[in-house]
Amino acid sequence: MIKKLDRDAARQKKHMRIRKRVKGTEERPRLCVFRSLNHIYAQVVNDVTGRTLVAASSLDGEFKAANVSGGNIEGxxxxxxLIAKKALEKGIDKVVFDRGGYIYHGRIAALAEAAREAGLQF
Structure with missing residues (x-):
């Protein structure tokens, strides 16, 4: 009998395949994205040391002041x-984008394009 994976398990499987190739270094840390139904999270990670350098999400105070929902493209x-601004303040201008197993479409693509326009290079 063939068992069908649920969507999240399939995404996690894709993410593991991606993570085998995408590594964040000190020179080019990894910009990883996670999305839920109502929120979106992004963080810049140095995989060599295992530390999060910068993080931003739709739960941040700066985001809530803008009065935008985290579950849509505008959010x-x-x-x-926000993530690009925080990264540039820390002196990070080049990153490797990790889409987290999600299709590069919709909210994931919007976040990536906004980060590029704000000054991050990837």
Whole structure:
């Protein structure tokens, strides 16, 4: 009998395949993205040391002041701008993008494009 994986298990499987190739270093840390139904999270991680250098999400105070929902494209754009701003303040301008097993479409693409427009290179 063939068992069908649920969506999240399939995404996690894709993410593991991606993570075999995408590594964040000190020179180019990894910008990883997680999305839930109502929120979106992004963080810049140095995989060599295992430390999160910068993080932004739709739960941050700066985001809530903008009065935007985290579950739509506008919210993802705002989080992309926030993560880029915080990363540039820390001196990080080049990153490796980790889409987290999600399709590069919708909120994930909007976050990535907003981060690029705000100054991050990937």
């Amino acid at each position: 993802a754009k705002k989080v992309g701008e």
